Amino acid sequence: MSVDTQDDNFEVPxxxxxxxxxxxxxxxQPKFLAxxxxxxxxxxxxxxxxxxxRWLMCNDLAEQLVKKSLLSKAGKRAHMSETEILEQYxxxxxxxxxxxxxxxxxxxxxxxxxxxWQICF
Numbered sequence: 094m095s096v097d098t099q100d101d102n103f104e105v106p107x108x109x110x111x112x113x114x115x116x117x118x119x120x121x122q123p124k125f126l127a128x129x130x131x132x133x134x135x136x137x138x139x140x141x142x143x144x145x146x147r148w149l150m151c152n153d154l155a156e157q158l159v160k161k162s163l164l165s166k167a168g169k170r171a172h173m174s175e176t177e178i179l180e181q182y183x184x185x186x187x188x189x190x191x192x193x194x195x196x197x198x199x200x201x202x203x204x205x206x207x208x209x210w211q212i213c214f
Contacts, residue, residue: 103141105148110195112138112147151196155203158182162204175210 114137118124130140162178170178179201186197205212 101141103145105145108199109144109148109151110193110199111144112136112193114138147196151192151200152203154186154191155200155207158186158200158204159207162208162210175205175208176212179205179210179212 114126118126126137127134128137128140129135130142135141162175162182165178166173166175170181173181182204183197183201186192186200187194192200201212204210
């Protein structure tokens with residue numbers, strides 16, 4: 094997925110996690126890792142188009158999990174609580190390595206919110 098960088102409307106919800114990249118560059122003087130985008134410096138992977146692209150992907154996953162959770166609750170996981178269903182999807186989402194832990198938590202919280210289900214994350 095590639096975001097059109099000509100459109101400067103890269104708004105994402107305020108609660109969407111921003112990536113954290115820890116890194117260091119050798120040498121005697123302190124340094125920090127940064128990339129420039131439109132005259133401003135950002136952490137690597139945290140420019141507005143990059144965060145927007147991550148949000149689009151996470152939002153899509155959340156939409157898919159809303160549908161999947163409803164089907165699960167009505168079907169093979171009818172015996173499970175809503176919290177147990179979401180916890181199971183959280184564990185599976187982490188195992189895919191498609192998202193960071195924070196993004197996975199955001200996705201599951203969004204699914205819970207959309208379904209009006211309780212979750213303790």
